[in-house]
Amino acid sequence: MRWRSSRCDESKWYFWDAEKYVFFNTGSAQTHQLSQFAVDILTLLKTQPLELSELIEQLAGVYENLEFDAETVAYLQETMVLLDGIGLIEPEMM
């Protein structure tokens, strides 16, 4: 299953402090506080829809010193569930 960002072109974000973003989702009119990791996922999925394995590969290029072991992948999946839940990413319809 491939994932893509939804409405990110229309959404706005600001950041002032390291690792924290405030993000306005124009789809829901809700404001969210996101981590750097979540924003990196959104940025990659905005470029093109990706399978989980492809996303891990691309994130490994962003976070060169981070080992994508089971714990990190679990954290990635948790973050994606969160982003899906607030409507910022969605599975691509085949």
Place this chain on the structure above:
Amino acid sequence: MYADYLLSADDFVDFHINLLSRTHWRRPWQPQAHFLLDDDEPFEPFPRDTALPFLEWGLNWCVATRAHHYLMLHAGVIARDDQALILPAWPGSGKSTLSAALCHRGWRLLSDEFGLVRPKDGLLAPFPRLVALKNESIAVIRAFAPDAVLGPEYPKTRKGTLCHLRPPTDSIERDQELAQPRWIVFPQFKAGAAMSLRPMPRTEAFVTLSGHSFNYDLIGLRGFETLAHLIDSCECYRFEYGGDLEQAVAQLNALADGLI
């Protein structure tokens, strides 16, 4: 209490309010005040002897529910040299007391209740209405500013004893002069606490301040961008103070003087 306020010379006004005194035949000993807005009566009547707090509360309600061309913050706002200090806070945090104190030490009162941010340029619109002091704050301000004009005390309201302070004449006369936001200070009064003024991360200030808005959720992206611009243009602090109002005022003056 309204001696310094000019009657509008324009035909156009935002709200047409009538405060009427009526006595119900079943309770002739309890005359009541009715608040009419454009001939609608949005609230249950109040006892007539609390007509002034009722009118002031009703005016707040009109603005909070209608003035969506502003981003509206629940905050005291005062200015020095047109650089504004915003004091967003929950009831009981001391924002009205601090606003009242500062406007009797050379600051201009824009409002003790509404931070009205204009989205097109981020400037703050004045709304210098009567300051509602509650409970212990009444005696504190009487001692702090003996020349201040205070109205009658209203005991046993929903918020305890209430007393209104008339803003200094200069604040009322300058009610068309917008101010540039410069500092956002979240005050917290804690009896006996040592005073502290600590910088606050902007992300935290954004999230906290959005929770102090009357209409942030309602005005959507315009609210988000206005709030983000406001945070961009201000230094943000948490301010805890324990009761020495002169000391608190001195600390905020030092902030405005660039000494902190």
